[in-house]
Amino acid sequence: MTTKETAEAFTAMLKAGDHEAAATKFNADDIASYEAMEGPMSVCRGRDAVRAKSDWWYANHEIHNVTSEGPFVNGNQFLVEFAMDFTIKATGQRIQNSKEWGLYTVRDGKIVEERFFYPAM
Amino acid sequence: MTTKETAEAFTAMLKAGDHEAAATKFNADDIASYEAMEGPMSVCRGRDAVRAKSDWWYANHEIHNVTSEGPFVNGNQFLVEFAMDFTIKATGQRIQNSKEWGLYTVRDGKIVEERFFYPAM
Numbered sequence: 598m599t600t601k602e603t604a605e606a607f608t609a610m611l612k613a614g615d616h617e618a619a620a621t622k623f624n625a626d627d628i629a630s631y632e633a634m635e636g637p638m639s640v641c642r643g644r645d646a647v648r649a650k651s652d653w654w655y656a657n658h659e660i661h662n663v664t665s666e667g668p669f670v671n672g673n674q675f676l677v678e679f680a681m682d683f684t685i686k687a688t689g690q691r692i693q694n695s696k697e698w699g700l701y702t703v704r705d706g707k708i709v710e711e712r713f714f715y716p717a718m
Numbered sequence: 719m720t721t722k723e724t725a726e727a728f729t730a731m732l733k734a735g736d737h738e739a740a741a742t743k744f745n746a747d748d749i750a751s752y753e754a755m756e757g758p759m760s761v762c763r764g765r766d767a768v769r770a771k772s773d774w775w776y777a778n779h780e781i782h783n784v785t786s787e788g789p790f791v792n793g794n795q796f797l798v799e800f801a802m803d804f805t806i807k808a809t810g811q812r813i814q815n816s817k818e819w820g821l822y823t824v825r826d827g828k829i830v831e832e833r834f835f836y837p838a839m
Contacts, residue, residue: 633793670838713792
């Protein structure tokens with residue numbers, strides 16, 4: 598698969614709400630995932646670690662709505678824009694109209710890096 | 719300067735409309751610039767080549783409005799979202815509400831790579 602084909606198939610699954618299945622299908626074994634923060638938690642490596650981070654996020658946030666726009670491809674990378682409406686379970690704080698971007702790097706039809714951009718919390 | 723400081727200073731100049739001065743101040747001598755297209759025009763290298771591409775773009779498009787949102791920092795990279803309203807001079811076609819994202823990579827307070835993402839034309 599080309600980067601464009603990978604990007605379109607992956608994003609179509611996100612748009613359909615199949616976030617977990619998309620990660621299972623497209624994340625490379627050695628994927629690296631970078632959050633926009635300082636320190637050792639900013640990166641996690643490997644399918645299992647990325648899956649655990651995702652599970653943690655979904656367990657600690659109540660999702661009211663997510664929309665995904667894209668993909669926007671450039672070379673071996675593509676960008677997806679997410680608009681989210683969610684509540685942080687620990688505090689009850691609801692965050693509407695938050696935007697976030699995922700930048701994905703593709704190698705041989707698999708996502709080898711994901712890097713997220715969003716406003717400073 | 720840290721990546722965050724560089725990102726904020728650069729984006730502040732974009733928001734003030736000082737696009738050219740921002741590039742002059744922050745682009746590294748060996749900057750690489752990647753457009754979202756196939757072929758040899760997809761990349762240009764060096765301050766002068768990037769400046770020429772920018773000059774070409776501004777000469778061939780009439781800008782009605784540009785807004786810049788960000789920066790959104792992750793590690794040594796940051797993202798800026800642009801919303802543009804412009805007319806392609808050659809065709810007279812006006813494109814309103816177009817969105818584009820610039821992904822910038824920083825080294826030693828200078829931008830060493832810029833990569834643009836936008837809907838396929």
